[in-house]
Amino acid sequence: MKPMTAVYNVLNSVLTAQSKHVTEAKAAKPLKKAEFSCPFKAKGSEFSLGYARASILPDDVNKKKYYIAGYGENKPAKGVLDAPHTHAVWIDDLSGLGGIVLVSLDIVGMLNSDVNELRRRLNDFVKLSGCRSINIVSTHNHAGIDTMGIWGPLPFSGKDPKYMELVFSQTVKAVKQAYTQRKRGSLYLGKIEVPDMQEDIRTPIVYSKTLTRLRFAPADGSNEVYIINFASHSESLQGCNELVSADFPHYLRERIREKTGAETLYCVGAIGGMISMDIPNEQEIRDSGNDFSQSTKEIGEKLADYALAIREEVRLNAKIGLIRQEVYFKAENTILLLAAKIGILKANEFRMPDKSGFAMKSEISYIEIDSLKILLIPCEIFPELVYGGYLGAEESATGYGAEINPVPLKEIVGDDVMIIGLANDELGYVLPPNDYILHPETPYFENARDHHERRHYEETNSLGPETAEKIAQTVAEIINTVEKAKNM
Numbered sequence: 001m002k003p004m005t006a007v008y009n010v011l012n013s014v015l016t017a018q019s020k021h022v023t024e025a026k027a028a029k030p031l032k033k034a035e036f037s038c039p040f041k042a043k044g045s046e047f048s049l050g051y052a053r054a055s056i057l058p059d060d061v062n063k064k065k066y067y068i069a070g071y072g073e074n075k076p077a078k079g080v081l082d083a084p085h086t087h088a089v090w091i092d093d094l095s096g097l098g099g100i101v102l103v104s105l106d107i108v109g110m111l112n113s114d115v116n117e118l119r120r121r122l123n124d125f126v127k128l129s130g131c132r133s134i135n136i137v138s139t140h141n142h143a144g145i146d147t148m149g150i151w152g153p154l155p156f157s158g159k160d161p162k163y164m165e166l167v168f169s170q171t172v173k174a175v176k177q178a179y180t181q182r183k184r185g186s187l188y189l190g191k192i193e194v195p196d197m198q199e200d201i202r203t204p205i206v207y208s209k210t211l212t213r214l215r216f217a218p219a220d221g222s223n224e225v226y227i228i229n230f231a232s233h234s235e236s237l238q239g240c241n242e243l244v245s246a247d248f249p250h251y252l253r254e255r256i257r258e259k260t261g262a263e264t265l266y267c268v269g270a271i272g273g274m275i276s277m278d279i280p281n282e283q284e285i286r287d288s289g290n291d292f293s294q295s296t297k298e299i300g301e302k303l304a305d306y307a308l309a310i311r312e313e314v315r316l317n318a319k320i321g322l323i324r325q326e327v328y329f330k331a332e333n334t335i336l337l338l339a340a341k342i343g344i345l346k347a348n349e350f351r352m353p354d355k356s357g358f359a360m361k362s363e364i365s366y367i368e369i370d371s372l373k374i375l376l377i378p379c380e381i382f383p384e385l386v387y388g389g390y391l392g393a394e395e396s397a398t399g400y401g402a403e404i405n406p407v408p409l410k411e412i413v414g415d416d417v418m419i420i421g422l423a424n425d426e427l428g429y430v431l432p433p434n435d436y437i438l439h440p441e442t443p444y445f446e447n448a449r450d451h452h453e454r455r456h457y458e459e460t461n462s463l464g465p466e467t468a469e470k471i472a473q474t475v476a477e478i479i480n481t482v483e484k485a486k487n488m
Contacts, residue, residue, distance in 0.1 A: 028350040028359050031326045034478070036485040037132060038321030039095035042370065047318050048092040048099065049216045050182030051225040051263045054170040056106065057083040058145075058163055061244060067151045067158035069108035070142025071239035074153040077145065081237075081245035081293060084144050086167065087265045088174040089227060090129075090182050091216075091369075093318040098132035099182075100320060100367070101175055102227070104265045105167065106234075106246035107147045109138045109426030112362050112378065113346045114147070114164065121172050129179050133322050135365060135376060136171075137267045138422040142235040143245040148426060149344045157344045185218040187318075189372055190310035197303060198232055199278040203454065206382075206389040207231055207275045212418050213307050214372075215262075224262040228252070228307055229418055231269035231383070233276040236299050240290035248277060251300025252307070259308060269419045270387075272380040272429045272458065277303075316370040323366050323482060327474045328352070328359040329427060332464030333444045336428070360463065362425045364471065366413075366478050373417045375409065375475065378425030382458075384432055385468050386410055386419055391435050397450035400434040406472030412479055427467065429458040436465045 058066065061080055068075045084106030092099030103118075115136045122134060145163055152158020190213045200207050214227040234247040253264040277299050279285070285292055330352060331337060337358055339345040349358040365376040384390050386409045390402035410417055437456050439448040448456040 026348070026350050028328045028353055028361070031328070034323050034325040034481065036321060036323045036482045037097060038368070038485065039093060039097055039319055042093070042317035042319035043095065045186055045315055045317050046094060046184050046219070047187045047216065048090075048094055048182045048184050049187070049225060050090040050178040050180065051088070051265070052174045052177035052181060053085045053087045053263065054174040055083045056086050056167050056170050057244065058166055066160060066163060066244070067146040068242065068244070069144050069146040069148065069151045069158070070235060070241075073151050073158070075151065075242065077244045078242040079244070081143070081243040082250045084141065084244065084246045086171040086174050088171065088178040089225065089265050090175070090178040091320070092182070093320040095319070098130040099179075100133040100322060101131055101135065101178070102265065103134070103136045103171055103175065104267050105136065105138050105171070106141045106249065107138050107144045107167070108141055109148055109422050110136055111148060111346055112425035113348065115424045118168055118171055121168060122175060125172075125176055125179070133324065133365070134175075136424055137376070137420055138426065139234045139246070139249050139266055140268055140271065140380070140422050141247050141249070142233065143237045143241050143243065143247045145244060149346065150339060155342060155344065159346070183218040183220060183222065185216055187316045187369070188215045188217065188313040189213075189316055190215065190313040192306055192310045194230070194303065194306050197277055197299070198275055200273060200275055202273045202458070203395070204384060204389055204391050206384045206387060208269055208383060208387065208419075211303070211306055213310055215313065224260065226256060226262050226264040226307065228264055228266050229269055229420060230266075230303065231271050231275050231419075233271050233274060234268070236277045236279065236292060236296040238290070238292045241292065248296050248300035248303065251297045252304040255301045255304035256307065259304075267420050269421055270381050270383040270385075271421055272382040272431070273384075274458070275383065314371070316372065319368075319370050321368040321482070323478055324363055325365070325474055325478055326361060326363050327470065328361055329463050329470055330356070330466045331358045331360045333462060335444045335460070336463070360427065362427060364474050364478065365423065366475075366482065373413055374420060375413055375417050376420045376423035377471065378423055379427040379430045379467070380421055381419070381430045381471070382432060384408070385430060385471070390432055395452075396434045397437045397452070397454065397456065398434050402434060404434050405432045406469045407476075409472065409475055412472065412476050427463055428461040430467045430471060431458055431462060431465075433465050433468060
C-alpha cells in the first residue's frame with residue numbers, strides 16, 4: 001500500500017468513526033422559496049449611498065502567531081506589508097423598501113456560519129435602518145490572515161478566535177458608519193475591457209476580461225465612491241510571501257484615492273480554474289529573491305488605471321430588486337467533511353433528504369440595480385460555467401462532452417450578468433462535470449492526472465461533482481421567480 005493511500009485510509013476511518021452514520025446528521029429540512037423584493041417602478045435617479053472602511057490588522061501581529069491564508073498550511077506571518085481592511089457600502093433606492101449592505105473583506109473567504117454571525121450582530125442595525133439585505137464578500141486574498149481554519153498547523157485550525165472577533169467588530173463598525181455617512185447622489189455604470197492582465201492556468205482558456213465599475217457621485221460634490229468588480233485571484237504576492245497584505249487590491253484602491261479622492265469597494269468575479277494576474281517578469285523576480293511586492297503594486301495600479309479610463313457610462317435609475325435563496329449542496333469531499341467534524345472548518349453538515357450523503361447549507365443571491373444584473377455566488381466558480389466554452393469529449397478529462405454540463409449562467413440570467421464570487425460563503429471550486437475527476441485511490445486527498453497528463457488540483461478543494469448543476473438549477477429558479485414577479 002502506498003504511504004499516501006495509508007494516510008488517506010486512516011483519515012477516512014476517522015471520519016467514519018466520527019460520523020458513524022449519515023442518518024445521525026441533522027436532516028436537511030425543506031427550504032422556503034424566496035421572493036423577489038423590488039419597487040414597482042423607480043421614482044427617479046437619486047440614490048442614497050454611504051461608505052466606510054476599517055482596518056482588520058491585529059495590534060499584536062508582530063508578537064502573536066497568525067497564519068497566512070494561502071498556498072500551504074502552517075505559514076506564520078513574519079511581518080506586515082500593508083493593512084487589510086473591511087469595506088462597507090450602504091445603498092438605497094429611496095423606495096421605502098430599505099437599503100442593502102455590501103461588505104468586502106480583504107480575506108481569503110468567510111464561511112456561511114460566520115456570515116450569519118455577522119448578520120446576527122447587526123440585528124439592531126437592521127431594525128434601526130430598515131436594511132433589507134446584508135451581503136459579505138471576500139477578495140480571496142491569499143496574503144491575509146486565515147479566516148477559515150485550513151491554513152494552520154494541521155490537524156489544528158489556523159483560525160484565531162481573537163482575530164475573528166476583530167473582523168466581526170470592525171465590520172459591524174464599518175457597516176454602521178457607512179449608514180451614518182450616507183449621502184444622496186447619482187449612480188453610474190461603466191465597463192472596460194482589460195486585455196493584458198489575466199492568465200488562466202487550467203484548460204479551457206475562458207474568463208471575463210471585463211472590469212465593471214459603479215461610480216457614485218454625491219450631489220454635494222464630495223468624494224465619490226467606486227464599486228469595482230474584476231475576475232482574478234488576489235495572489236500576486238505568490239506563495240513565497242510571508243507578510244500580511246491585501247495584495248494588489250490595496251494598491252488599486254490607493255491609486256484611485258490618490259488620483260480622484262474616491263473610495264473603492266473591490267470584489268471578484270468568476271475566478272475558478274484558475275484565473276490570476278499575469279506577472280510579466282515572474283521568472284526574473286524568482287531568480288532574484290522572490291520579492292513580488294513591487295510587481296504586485298504595479299499590477300494594482302495598472303488595474304486602477306483601467307478603472308479610471310472608463311468614459312462611457314449609463315446613469316442608473318434608482319430601483320433595486322433582490323432575492324436571496326438558501327440552498328443545500330451535496331458534500332462528498334471526505335477531507336473537508338473531516339475538517340468540519342474535528343472543528344477545523346466551522347461548517348455544519350446536514351443529511352440529504354434522500355439520505356444519500358451529507359449536505360452543506362449555503363445561499364445564492366441576485367440583485368438588480370436598474371439594468372445591472374448581479375449574481376452573488378458562494379464559491380470560486382469556473383468561468384466556463386458562467387460564460388460557456390466547455391471542453392468537448394476529446395479534450396475533457398472524463399471523455400464526456402459538454403452535454404452533461406449545466407446550461408451556462410449567462411444563458412439563464414443574460415449576457416451582461418455581473419458575477420460576484422465568494423459571496424456569503426466559500427464552498428471552494430465549482431467545476432464542469434465533464435472535466436471533473438478524482439484520484440482513484442485517494443479521492444479529494446491527492447491530485448488526479450487525466451489521460452492528457454493535466455493535473456486536477458481544484459477537485460480536492462471542491463464539495464463534489466454535483467455542485468455546478470445545483471447552482472445552475474437554483475439560479476434558474478431564482479430568475480423564474482423574478483420574471484413572474486415582474487409580470488404580475
